Amino acid sequence: MKIAIMGAMPEEISPILEKIGSYKTTNYAGNKYYEASYKGIDLIIAYSKIGKVFSTLTAATMIEHFGAQKLLFSGVAGAISPTLKVGDLIVATKLSQHDLDITAFGHPYGYVPEGAVFIEADKQMIEMSKDVAKSMGKIVQEGIIATGDQFVANEDRKNWIGATFNADALEMEGGSVAVVCNALNIPFFILRAISDAADMDASFSFDEFLQTSAKESAEFVMNMVDKLAD
Ligand code: OS5
Numbered sequence: 005m006k007i008a009i010m011g012a013m014p015e016e017i018s019p020i021l022e023k024i025g026s027y028k029t030t031n032y033a034g035n036k037y038y039e040a041s042y043k044g045i046d047l048i049i050a051y052s053k054i055g056k057v058f059s060t061l062t063a064a065t066m067i068e069h070f071g072a073q074k075l076l077f078s079g080v081a082g083a084i085s086p087t088l089k090v091g092d093l094i095v096a097t098k099l100s101q102h103d104l105d106i107t108a109f110g111h112p113y114g115y116v117p118e119g120a121v122f123i124e125a126d127k128q129m130i131e132m133s134k135d136v137a138k139s140m141g142k143i144v145q146e147g148i149i150a151t152g153d154q155f156v157a158n159e160d161r162k163n164w165i166g167a168t169f170n171a172d173a174l175e176m177e178g179g180s181v182a183v184v185c186n187a188l189n190i191p192f193f194i195l196r197a198i199s200d201a202a203d204m205d206a207s208f209s210f211d212e213f214l215q216t217s218a219k220e221s222a223e224f225v226m227n228m229v230d231k232l233a234d
Contacts, residue, residue, distance in 0.1 A: 151179025
């Protein structure tokens with residue numbers, strides 16, 4: 005079994021690389037890919053760089069070039085739901101692209117012909133995450149994550165995304181990773197820890213909490229990997 009673990013920023017995968025300890029580094033298509041053997045399973049780990057295009061490239065590369073059979077994403081997100089505070093964990097049940105807009109042709113936001121507004125994450129890994137949360141004594145909220153090529157630092161935009169997609173959190177990569185995995189039939193799991201509230205203070209909050217929230221998410225994802233290795 006080969007499992008891909010990806011983040012968007014170096015901070016999102018560095019706790020994972022620290023835990024793994026030793027790995028082989030390969031440069032491919034402008035990114036570094038880290039291969040390791042861990043508890044009897046093969047891991048391929050990378051950060052994509054920020055946004056939908058880079059994350060699409062990385063997810064597709066991990067699957068098509070490195071042979072990943074499952075993909076887990078670890079990172080941070082902006083909260084939409086008022087129940088989500090900095091450091092809280094959210095598991096995506098389904099994901100959408102909030103900046104995809106051909107509504108001029110009568111289509112709903114987030115939809116293009118032959119696509120879908122929402123893509124569902126792997127139900128088995130979501131179920132497994134409940135056991136992992138229990139074993140860690142953590143609360144993990146399930147919800148909808150909306151993705152777009154924008155760092156949202158605006159209450160109106162955040163509220164619009166929340167109302168339009170019924171989304172609980174937002175970020176810049178999960179929705180595109182979901183499209184890739186869905187098209188290639190690869191089960192995927194997207195976990196995010198909250199770094200900010202996508203409001204006018206978002207950039208300050210993000211800078212302050214990126215490292216600690218990324219670490220929270222990475223620790224949880226590694227516990228998921230431990231369970232997958234059992
Ligand atoms: O990957 C991007 C999306 N992430 C989730 C997220 C988010 N997304 C949208 N809106 C929000 N309010 C969100 N909160 C959390 C986080 C990340 C956001 S973009 C951050 C860019 C910060 C940065 N810019 N320059 N550097 C860091 C330094 C740098 C310089 C050179 C090379 C690499 C980094």
